[in-house]
Amino acid sequence: MSVHKEIKRVTTHTLQEFKEKGIKISMLTAYDFSMARIIDTGGLDVILVGDSASNVMAGHETTLPITLEQMIYHAASVVRGVTRALVVVDLPFGYYQGNSRLALESAIRIMKEAGAHAVKLEGGGEIRESVERILTAGIPVMGHLGLTPQSIYKFGTYTVRAKEEIEAKKLLEDALLLQKSGCFAIVLEKIPAKLATAVSKELLIPTIGIGAGGGTDGQVLVSHDMLGITKEFKPRFLRRYLNLAEQIENAVKQYVDDVKSKNFPNKDEQY
Ligand code: KIV
Numbered sequence: 001m002s003v004h005k006e007i008k009r010v011t012t013h014t015l016q017e018f019k020e021k022g023i024k025i026s027m028l029t030a031y032d033f034s035m036a037r038i039i040d041t042g043g044l045d046v047i048l049v050g051d052s053a054s055n056v057m058a059g060h061e062t063t064l065p066i067t068l069e070q071m072i073y074h075a076a077s078v079v080r081g082v083t084r085a086l087v088v089v090d091l092p093f094g095y096y097q098g099n100s101r102l103a104l105e106s107a108i109r110i111m112k113e114a115g116a117h118a119v120k121l122e123g124g125g126e127i128r129e130s131v132e133r134i135l136t137a138g139i140p141v142m143g144h145l146g147l148t149p150q151s152i153y154k155f156g157t158y159t160v161r162a163k164e165e166i167e168a169k170k171l172l173e174d175a176l177l178l179q180k181s182g183c184f185a186i187v188l189e190k191i192p193a194k195l196a197t198a199v200s201k202e203l204l205i206p207t208i209g210i211g212a213g214g215g216t217d218g219q220v221l222v223s224h225d226m227l228g229i230t231k232e233f234k235p236r237f238l239r240r241y242l243n244l245a246e247q248i249e250n251a252v253k254q255y256v257d258d259v260k261s262k263n264f265p266n267k268d269e270q271y
Contacts, residue, residue, distance in 0.1 A: 010086040012184040019206040025218025031074040036081035049075040051090040075114035089116040093150040103130035122148035124174025143178035147190035188212040211237035
């Protein structure tokens, strides 16, 4: 679609316009300059510097260990590679929950030191005060409901959330509350497609789904998953567009062979 070529810089207003016009929003994660530059050139609307960097970049089992300083380092690298997409950065675990002053300080550091365009926080009613205080500084906030990986030890599993009516009802209430507080969009992670569609229809602001079906206003994936760099992660919702891990392994094998066999470098590859 040619829509992306007409837009110089995606803003939160662009996303609202997309929702109103029924244009789907594309979002992927990035954690470094080189990947951000490539995916931004691909015409993506939103780049999320996710705290999934804790898993993908640092090899941790959960998103909990990543620090604000590490998120700022990743975010600043991404911002330097982006000219078109809106760059949203996750506030990491321990830097906003139960303390709205800390939340505002953390968000300001992300905006000031990394040059980000917005922040994302996980949770509903319980983080309302943090969301509203961050918004007083003019910082756009994206919400995140459903499977919120920073609460993995509360859930105990990464399975689909809000299958039961009581949790589904709470999710819709939280979504409406985040919208009322002033969030510009909400990520819906790993919830039944029917619920995600209903929430998306109910809200005026855009929803961006991951494992939430096609009824949301946009889609997000972890770039390393959709590019096939993380081989072991195979949830049902993931579509792989490349098998990069395999291609990189083959390239490395070829390089090792070339070095060992003295095929590399050849006469043209030297001074
Ligand atoms: O950290 C992350 O990558 C995320 C997406 C999965 C939405 O929050």
